[in-house]
Amino acid sequence: MLRDDEIERLEDMGFKRWTKGDMDRLYVDADKLGLECDFKRDHEPCLGSWQGRRVSNADCRRIYYSKVWVDVKDGSLHVKSDFRPSIGGTSVEDAARRLVLSVIPGKD
Template sequence: MKDPHLTTAQFIAQLREIGGCPWKAADGTQRVYFNDLPDLFGLELVYYKSGNIKSAKLDGDRISNTTARRICGDLATLKLWVDPADGTTHVRHQFRPIFDYDYHAILTEAVSDRVAEVPCPAPD
């Protein structure tokens, strides 16, 4: 996913452009977290004012509101981050997901596709 010609700072800038939130530990470890997992996963949700789902699509195909709610429940238990040093994507599950989707593969592909659409930032 990471262009080998980019510096880590440039890659972080690309990840920020697509919604990533950089984080740096005291020991210098860097990660870029993603919070809008339903959007990355391909869910399109419309809500009532009450907060309940009015309609849902997954990759453009209509799905039931119950299925959408369950997928959102699965995604809410995940942590997704990218290691900016080498571009690897990591997904951690807090609980066992309801659905048998390969969340790691789907989210990694979504991040890669979005990064590919972002122009390379200028060198520092």
């Protein structure tokens, strides 16, 4: 179980708490993990960079729509993403793991 101070530190970094039924999660958006992008008129992400490297519009959308959360009950990290980085690139899961470990050492 995450302690209150750990939850507060994650929230300070941009995680948003969500609870429903017996689920208690802290979600984080891709921009906190290193995505920078513009948006088209139809609000679709485009013209993006990931961790400082230019990505295609399709990859920008894949990263943007990734779901990343930490389960408050056990501190486990969960990532659902269709983004597959090129060789030497950073995955969404790796970026999320680094961010969580910077706040809560030993959790992943």
